[in-house]
Amino acid sequence: MITIKDMAEMLGISTTTVSNVIHGKTSEVSQKTVERVEKLLEEYEYVPNISARSLTQNCSNIIGVALKCRKDKYTNLIMDPFFGELLGALEAEIRARGYFMMIYISNDISEIIRNVLTWNVDGLILVGMLHDDFIRVKSRYKKPTVLIDSYAPREIMNYVNIGLDDEKGAYEITCYLLKMGHRKIAFLADNMEGVDYIRFQGHQRALLDYGLEMQEENLLIFHPGTVERESSLRELYCQAKNYTAFMCCSDYYAVILMNYFMDRGIKIPEDLSVTGFDDNLMSRIVRPALTTVGQDVTEKGQLAVDYLLKMIQGTEFSESDVKLPVKVVIRDSVRPVQPEESPKE
């Protein structure tokens, strides 16, 4: 690793001059000197030491990305492909903008913030956080922050939230189910906060439009990491006969459930219809292909980075809550049903 000082000594000039060449301030350096320095830069493949630069500039060029994601408890694998997809989109955009990406897969926001401060990270992207995740955050945190698919108290930090029009997505896919004749619909969610709650509201609105009311027993909540358990799935299986359709808040849940049911003889969509949310790779790959709510993950990632850099660079903008459009993607996991038809055994 050659340093500016090394090169300055080799050429018998000052470090300032070398630094000026590196930063293209060639108006202050003679053509001849520029060439001599550039030759060395090439020859020794100079790369700046960002730690040092970060010290003087008080910024690091790092963007921290924190994922709270469905991660297998024992194996630590990221199971839901949605997160991988999003990560790819974020990474591409962050790099394209000349920044570095540091990731944390955790939902301990205090820990994340410690890391962020430690590294003097320029900005933070939080994915999938809920209100409760923020309660342990003591200090008021002031770094530029963008949330994706999250729900946070406004008091604690100034942020832009990038999400989907979840209410509309849930409304529309519920309408689709209703239009297909379904009346006994189970709503399967991670929790009753954050995006899942918004989706629930959309679901309810659709029901009301059809003169139905949400019954409490139709709301099935399985916290992250529990739906995969045999016991949870068996419980769902036992309840399946009460419904003609399951509306799930993620493709991941939908697919897990669908397979468990199918393995036990429930025919989908003949006996039971299932819908997802996200439109990730899985929904296209399972059979029957999953009817779900589609989104543009690439755009989500790009927008997140875009707003974050605006905040970092101090560009003015007014949005603080961006809702990306959403559309129902009809595939093969829902079949029409006579409204009066009761759920099959």
Add this chain to the structure above:
Amino acid sequence: MITIKDMAEMLGISTTTVSNVIHGKTSEVSQKTVERVEKLLEEYEYVPNISARSLTQNCSNIIGVALKCRKDKYTNLIMDPFFGELLGALEAEIRARGYFMMIYISNDISEIIRNVLTWNVDGLILVGMLHDDFIRVKSRYKKPTVLIDSYAPREIMNYVNIGLDDEKGAYEITCYLLKMGHRKIAFLADNMEGVDYIRFQGHQRALLDYGLEMQEENLLIFHPGTVERESSLRELYCQAKNYTAFMCCSDYYAVILMNYFMDRGIKIPEDLSVTGFDDNLMSRIVRPALTTVGQDVTEKGQLAVDYLLKMIQGTEFSESDVKLPVKVVIRDSVRPVQPEESPKE
């Protein structure tokens, strides 16, 4: 952000004393002073500035992870869930060991190495690299490096390679197909380098054991990012009738292909058997569930980090090529066939 200097001034003591308390060198500081400093550390939530520490220590506590992965060209999404799974495993282990993780999704190793030097990264984990990826690397690169599922020239860097016993895995799954009566087997790979080539060798060995020889036309190569194309899939579809089984070098390829075929009326496994490699989430979720070669991704990630830290800390060890065990996971995508039976139309 409070600094050591700030606190030293507030207490009217030197920065060294504060630093000593922070590092637990309390034998050099009076109990009373220790307490005064600790009170401030708490109160102002001191976090060290790692950029500064990195400068003095000449190490950064960052581990760089570079993925060369099947990424959708236009959307930049990471499509193969295997990478997400691995990323989760790596992140957990890296953090558990007190390091930070910086990721690059790219196959431009020169660029990666630039980043690594710039950040003074302590070590590097490269995933899925091939020999050719290294040709543009000019300088001899000396940082501790662990490769996962890669194939690199030994001259250019000193590394530990973590992989699977690919030869055995391919051998065994081929034997399984042969035992089931298959004789016309297509071998579908990303390329003829790296792990895919090793897998090919295992495949060939199995064929030889059964007195068969690999026919050139049975080797189907689709470079990353091309197999998803309609034209590639159609080409495969046209060739399908020549085979009774497709052996794929990844679950991703297998699943893509399976679905395309099934959508066009080919019954799997009745008309055609398919096998994968990796055993990621998809293989469990598709129907028919995919018969594939299983591995322990968590262990792969843990071992990679483990060896990397050994290299970083200078612990002696002798391995330079670790092959993790592999086992055939039999599911539902292969059916027995009469050896004399010719491929179905």
Add this chain to the structure above:
DNA sequence: ATTTCTACCTTTTGCGCATAAGGTTTTCTA
């Protein structure tokens, strides 16, 4: 009573970089 030791501090230095401030020349302007 002198020396040695220990407990507890501080001063100083430097990591690599950026930049403010300060020099010379040489060239231009009035």
Add this chain to the structure above:
DNA sequence: TAGAAAACCTTATGCGCAAAAGGTAGAAAT
């Protein structure tokens, strides 16, 4: 031809931290 300006340098400083080296008391050892 004096004075200003431009062109091209250098010196000095500090970011936050760690650690080597250098104190200064008072207690213990000789």
